[in-house]
Amino acid sequence: MFLVLASVAYPMVLRSKFFNILCSWFPRTERARAVGMSMAGFHLGIVMGLLASPILISAFGVDMPFLTFGLIGAVWLFFWLSFVTSNPQTHPNIDKLELQYIQQKNVTVSKSNIVPSPTSTAAERDQLTLPFGLLLSKLPSWAIIVANFMNNWVSYWY
Numbered sequence: 001m002f003l004v005l006a007s008v009a010y011p012m013v014l015r016s017k018f019f020n021i022l023c024s025w026f027p028r029t030e031r032a033r034a035v036g037m038s039m040a041g042f043h044l045g046i047v048m049g050l051l052a053s054p055i056l057i058s059a060f061g062v063d064m065p066f067l068t069f070g071l072i073g074a075v076w077l078f079f080w081l082s083f084v085t086s087n088p089q090t091h092p093n094i095d096k097l098e099l100q101y102i103q104q105k106n107v108t109v110s111k112s113n114i115v116p117s118p119t120s121t122a123a124e125r126d127q128l129t130l131p132f133g134l135l136l137s138k139l140p141s142w143a144i145i146v147a148n149f150m151n152n153w154v155s156y157w158y
Contacts, residue, residue, distance in 0.1 A: 024087040027102055 018038070026034045049069060056064040085091045088099050135141050 021084070021086060025102065027104075 019035075022031060022034050022038070049065075052068075053065040056068055088094050088102050
């Protein structure tokens, strides 16, 4: 029953709190790399767990993977709660230069930044229009769409 509930909650928890923390800690110019590395870490952890489980079972018995991964998770949780804050402003050990760098690169996106004003020229409106037709005509766009669909299907299925 727990696995069924966890599989439903995993995408919600991941998208809400995880991305909020990433958005507040990483400047816009570095967020894609941070998300990519974090997602790669999730999958690397799964692979490492699948490789380590048979070794732990054969050496120490069926209970050992559960105990080992539970202990690793508890230690990780302790360090996470001890050192991670939701935003850089409340972190006790952040350097002022680092905080200034994050804040300068994080421009707040508001509706006025995205939606053209009624007095804007046609050239300004064209700059703000995303060319979906052009994007969908490119093979790399479809590679990203298919890879994302396959990855998300697996994430929501389990």
